[in-house]
Amino acid sequence: MSLSNITYVIFDVYGTVVDWRSCVIAEARALGERKGIEGVDWEAFTDAWKDGYRPAMDEVNAGKRAWTTNDVLQRQRLEEIAGEFGLQGLSEADKDGLNRAWHRLAPWPDAIPGLLRIKAETPIGTFSNGSFHLLANMARHSGLPWDFILSADNFRAYKPAPEIYLGAIELLGGEAERILLVAAHNYDLMNARKHGMKTAYICRQTMFGPNQDRDLEAEDDWDIVTDSIEGAADALCG
Amino acid sequence: MSLSNITYVIFDVYGTVVDWRSCVIAEARALGERKGIEGVDWEAFTDAWKDGYRPAMDEVNAGKRAWTTNDVLQRQRLEEIAGEFGLQGLSEADKDGLNRAWHRLAPWPDAIPGLLRIKAETPIGTFSNGSFHLLANMARHSGLPWDFILSADNFRAYKPAPEIYLGAIELLGGEAERILLVAAHNYDLMNARKHGMKTAYICRQTMFGPNQDRDLEAEDDWDIVTDSIEGAADALCG
Structure with a gap:
C-alpha cells in the first residue's frame, strides 16, 4: 500500500x-543502586508492574471504577508491588520519580x-x-x-x-x-x-x-x- | 515571566x-472569479460568515443543539448566507471547497x-x-x-x-x-x-x-x- x-x-x-521494558528495568535498577537496595529481580519487578495495567484498564472499561488516567494506575500498581519485590525504604518522592520513568x-x-x-x-x-x-x-x-x-x-x-x-x-x-x-x-x-x-x-x-x-x-x-x-x-x- | x-x-x-480574514476573503474572491460571479462584497460576505460562528457555538454550549464540530457549523452557515450575498451557481463541491479555506x-x-x-x-x-x-x-x-x-x-x-x-x-x-x-x-x-x-x-x-x-x-x-x-x-x- x-x-x-x-x-x-x-x-x-x-x-x-x-x-518500555529495557528503559524501566534500567531506571528501577539505577534507583535501587542509589538507595542501596539489593537482591531485587528488576526484570521480574518490571514485568509485574506492567502486568498490572491490563486488569486495571479493564476495570475502568467495564465501569467498575471511575475514569482513571494511566499515570495514576501505574503509580497505584507500584505501591501494591514494591514491598513484594523487596523495594524497601523508598520515599514518596522516590516512587513518584520511578513512576515518571514511563515518561522517559x-x-x-x-x-x-x-x-x-x-x-x-x-x-x-x-x-x-x-x-x-x-x-x-x-x-x-x-x-x-x-x-x-x-x-x-x-x-x-x-x-x-x-x-x-x-x-x-x-x-x-x-x-x-x-x-x-x-x-x-x-x-x-x-x-x-x-x-x-x-x-x-x-x-x-x-x-x-x-x-x-x-x-x-x-x-x-x-x-x-x-x-x-x-x-x-x-x-x-x- | x-x-x-x-x-x-x-x-x-x-x-x-x-x-483568517484575509485568507478567506482571498479564497472566496478567487472562487468567484473562477465561477464568473460578480458584484459580491467579499469582505462583507467573509465577515458575515465568521459572525455566524458565535451564535452557533453558543447554541451548542447551551445544549440547544447536539455537539456539532466547527467544520459542520461553518458549512451550514455558508449555505445560509451564500444566496444573501449573491454567491449564485455554486455546486456542492464548490461550497465544500470554499469551506475548506478554513483548513488553509x-x-x-x-x-x-x-x-x-x-x-x-x-x-x-x-x-x-x-x-x-x-x-x-x-x-x-x-x-x-x-x-x-x-x-x-x-x-x-x-x-x-x-x-x-x-x-x-x-x-x-x-x-x-x-x-x-x-x-x-x-x-x-x-x-x-x-x-x-x-x-x-x-x-x-x-x-x-x-x-x-x-x-x-x-x-x-x-x-x-x-x-x-x-x-x-x-x-x-x-
Whole structure:
C-alpha cells in the first residue's frame, strides 16, 4: 500500500515505538543502586508492574471504577508491588520519580528515522493507552516528532474499547479507511480493522522480554507486515 | 515571566496565529472569479460568515443543539448566507471547497518564527474552537509546528465553556499555573485566568478587519502583553 489514500498515520507507542521494558528495568535498577537496595529481580519487578495495567484498564472499561488516567494506575500498581519485590525504604518522592520513568521511554533504533520519513508525507500521531501528559513528556524527552497526540485520556476509555477507536476516527475527519494504525500488538490492529482503519504490523519479538509468548508474528493479513518503523516507511513511502 | 515554571504553552489560533480574514476573503474572491460571479462584497460576505460562528457555538454550549464540530457549523452557515450575498451557481463541491479555506489559513508573519523559538524550550499546542481535523490540516498546509492539538472537539464544548479550559488542564497534567495561554482575545484570557492558567495577550488590531471594534488592547494585567508571537518569544525565551 502507499500513502496516497491515507490522511493520518497513528502509532501505538509502548512496544511499537519505544522499548518500555529495557528503559524501566534500567531506571528501577539505577534507583535501587542509589538507595542501596539489593537482591531485587528488576526484570521480574518490571514485568509485574506492567502486568498490572491490563486488569486495571479493564476495570475502568467495564465501569467498575471511575475514569482513571494511566499515570495514576501505574503509580497505584507500584505501591501494591514494591514491598513484594523487596523495594524497601523508598520515599514518596522516590516512587513518584520511578513512576515518571514511563515518561522517559526511549525509542527503538528504527523508530525516529522511520517516523521522520512518514511525517515528511503525512501527519503522524500517537494512539496510546498512555496518558496525554506522559505522551507529551515522552515526545519531548525522546525526540518523537508527533504532529498530534491521541491518548486514552481523550476518550476516557482504554483500548480495546470501541470508544477510543471510534473517537479517534471522528476527530481525524471521520473516514476510517484513510487512517493507518501502526502497532506491534495484533489485538490492537484487529480492533482498528473492525472499525475500518488500515493496519500495519511491526513485529517486535522481544518487547515483552526474552520469554515473550505473544505477538511473535502477524496473526492476520494486515495491510503491512514488517519488523520496524523503517520497514513501515519503506512500504509507505516507496 | 520566563518559561522556567511553564510546562506547556498553548495558543488560540484564529486571529492569534493565523490571519483568517484575509485568507478567506482571498479564497472566496478567487472562487468567484473562477465561477464568473460578480458584484459580491467579499469582505462583507467573509465577515458575515465568521459572525455566524458565535451564535452557533453558543447554541451548542447551551445544549440547544447536539455537539456539532466547527467544520459542520461553518458549512451550514455558508449555505445560509451564500444566496444573501449573491454567491449564485455554486455546486456542492464548490461550497465544500470554499469551506475548506478554513483548513488553509496562513500564519501572521511573526507566528512561525515565534512558535519555533518557544517550541525549542517548551511543548506547544493549539487550544482552539476549530475542529481537530481542520487544525491538523492547517498545521500541515501552513507549517505550524505544533507538538499537539487541542480542539473544542476534544471536549465537545466551545470556548468560553468551562469544560474546555478544565479539560485541557486535566490533559496537560493538572497544574493550571504551569500552562500559558497565548491569545489575541481578552475573553479567552479572562477565562484561562479564571481557571488558573497564565496568560499572554497578543494585540492584533486588524484581525477582524479595518473596522475592528474589540480586542484593540489588553483589558487586564495579563502576564505578558505584546503584539506578536515573536514578542511572546522575546518575553519567554529572553
